[in-house]
Amino acid sequence: MxxxxxxxxxxxxxxxxxxxxxxxxxxxxxxxxxxxxxxxxxxxxxxxxxxxxxxxxxxxxxxxxxxxxxxxxxxxxxxxxxxxxxxxxxxxxxxxxxxRVGIDIEVIRPLVGQLVPKFLSENEAAQIGNESQLERSTLMWSTKECVFKWYGEGSVDFRKHIQLQKITPDTVEVFFTKTDQQLQVQYRQLDQLILAWVVG
Structure with missing residues (x-):
């Protein structure tokens, strides 16, 4: 199985x-x-x-x-x-x-790097850094995607409404402006996969 x-x-x-x-x-x-x-x-x-x-x-x-x-x-x-x-x-x-829950799984691949300006604010993009850029940008995308699914009501501007505040080795602190909520997204990197989820 x-x-x-x-x-x-x-x-x-x-x-x-x-x-x-x-x-x-x-x-x-x-x-x-x-x-x-x-x-x-x-x-x-x-x-x-x-x-x-x-x-x-x-x-x-x-x-x-x-x-x-x-x-x-x-x-x-x-x-x-x-x-x-x-x-x-x-x-x-x-x-x-x-x-309420949300989950996202992403295969780490170069395409996400090309999409960064569409889903990250300038301040967030500056947090990507020089090392593990692909993994970091995939994590940031996956985090926003799981918050979007958690919310579930559509009409979300990823750059404006889902604000990434702090990234630690297993969590991302997020402020979701549409509901004025602080969320803690959990994540794991498993081989070439990023898994992110939120509960609350």
Whole structure:
């Protein structure tokens, strides 16, 4: 069973990464496809993400998942709060019984460096430094992406609304101006992957 990484955050919140090695038929026998996904690899990612929800919490009712206008998946009764992300051959998910959550997984690759002016303020870009630039900029992107998913209501300017304040070896302090909230994003670098998540 290709569980690449698993973490019990607290009694009510768990996350995991699934390395996708199965065929589509494996997932289709276990989870429904909620929307038309035409690209085969994206369809596999979609199915793996939903499979992971029930792997983390066996009573997760994925057949009741709905998609908001903002494209955020949710359960109408808030029985669980959850977030899903995909990158390359990996799917990541975080599930909580009682707290809003967001997760993002990124494969470290050069493309993110070209996007820096689109998602970082000038002050944030100055924090990238000379060493491990690719890893640092990927972490900053992943941090903002997981906060965006945590918020879930769309209309977020990554440069203006998600302000990165301090980066430590396993957390990023973030101020989210749309709700005037201080958030602590946790992260891990696992091989060529950056995983970032927020609970609160």
């Amino acid at each position: 290709p569980v690449f990484f698993q973490h019990q955050i607290n009694d009510t919140t768990r996350l995991g990464i699934w390395k996708i090695e199965e065929t589509e038929s494996f997932f289709k026998g276990n989870v429904p496809l909620h929307r038309d996904v035409t690209h085969p690899h994206k369809r596999l990612q979609h199915l793996a993400g939903r499979f992971l929800l029930q792997f983390l919490f066996p009573d997760f009712p994925y057949e009741l998942v709905q998609i908001a206008d903002t494209r955020k998946p949710f359960l109408a009764n808030d029985q669980y709060h959850f977030s899903i992300s995909h990158g390359g051959d990996y799917a990541a998910a975080i599930v909580s019984r009682d707290q």
